[in-house]
Amino acid sequence: MEKLRQMIFCRRSVRKYLDRSVTEEDKARILEHFRSTKSLWPDIRVEARIVASDEVRFYFPWRSPYLLAVYSEEKAGDLEEVGFRLQQTDLFIQSLGLGSCWLGLGKLRKDAPQVEGLRFVMLLAFGHPDGVPLRTAISQFNRRGLEDISDRRDERLEPARLAPSSTNSQPWFFVHGEDVIHVYQTQAGLLRHRMLGEMNRIDVGIALAHLYVAYPETFRTVQTDAPEVKGYRYVCSFKI
Ligand SMILES: Cc1cc2nc3c(=O)[nH]c(=O)nc-3n(C[C@H](O)[C@H](O)[C@H](O)COP(=O)(O)O)c2cc1C
Incomplete structure (x- = not known):
């Protein structure tokens, strides 16, 4: 948790990625981390899947090799819950030396995975950053x-x-x-x-x-x- 806390003060959005694979081990750790995140509202079921960039429609000129797609039950508090849980994993991904960026303006394509009973809510792009260093001073925020x-x-x-x-x-x-x-x-x-x-x-x-x-x-x-x-x-x- 201390490592995640430190990331609060140096993380940044990464919009430039290398064409380099993230190891299966790291992908598994990311999914496991998401599953273990703390809930704001534990009665809301939320799940995540890793999808590839060709399963996503980007509305920006940049691409990331991977994205974490998050799905939620539709209930009061669902969007706050997604923000609460996915941000913990954003910090975790950056603590692995990878880059990430929330992608509100992105949509899953039809052939992308769906989760029964849950609606797709949000994407978090991730991969190896192409020369986007962590922040080194609070003034950079x-x-x-x-x-x-x-x-x-x-x-x-x-x-x-x-x-x-x-x-x-x-x-x-x-x-x-x-x-x-x-x-x-x-x-x-x-x-x-x-x-x-x-x-x-x-x-x-x-x-x-x-x-x-x-x-x-x-x-x-x-x-x-x-x-x-x-x-x-x-x-x-x-x-x-
Ligand atoms: C919910 C959410 C959606 C976002 N959607 C996009 C997006 O579609 N495209 C993009 O380039 N950045 C997106 N961002 C990144 C923000 O622009 C970025 O977090 C903000 O400018 C602060 O910069 P920082 O993350 O580097 O501190 C999004 C951020 C959040 C939290």
Whole structure:
């Protein structure tokens, strides 16, 4: 877990890959890691498969040799759950010396594997990076400040601040309760919402994954009343 925690502070999205195979052993480790990730909502069934690039329609000029395809039961909280679990594996993949990048604008082709009873949700590209080094300084992260993502500056939220998000939208906002923290999703404008609404739910799960990896002993969600915050959608409350 310490290795994953370190990756929070140096990971990056890789969009340039070598034409080089990932070993069967590493592929098996990645799938096993995903199966063992912690759940945000354990009653939601989520599964992953590794697919090849010709089983995917990319809407970007770049390609990756492999992708992790994630499928979920359709239930309240499903997208946050996918974000929470897949981000743990994003950190794991990068800890193996491989590169990865979330691919919201990618679709499985018809002949790609399906999982019965689950709907396809998201892809994470991965492979050997072609000269894309890990970050070596926090200043290399293009992110909003701690004071912009929370009702008060709280250094403990730094791992969430650094989390990746669709189009780097960073749609999370944290409000402190007495001994809990409530997390909200910023509501984008109408047009942006149509494009980003679902992805932003995944993004909030990703930020929570960074908090879990940073504070594995203490992180837990709690059921509690949370204040309404105008312009934000309440997601859940947690302790760290
Ligand atoms: C849910 C999600 C979907 C994303 N979709 C894409 C995508 O379709 N194409 C792409 O090039 N990057 C995609 N990204 C990567 C983000 O652009 C990237 O994480 C963000 O700009 C921050 O950069 P960093 O990951 O290097 O820290 C996605 C990220 C997330 C979290």
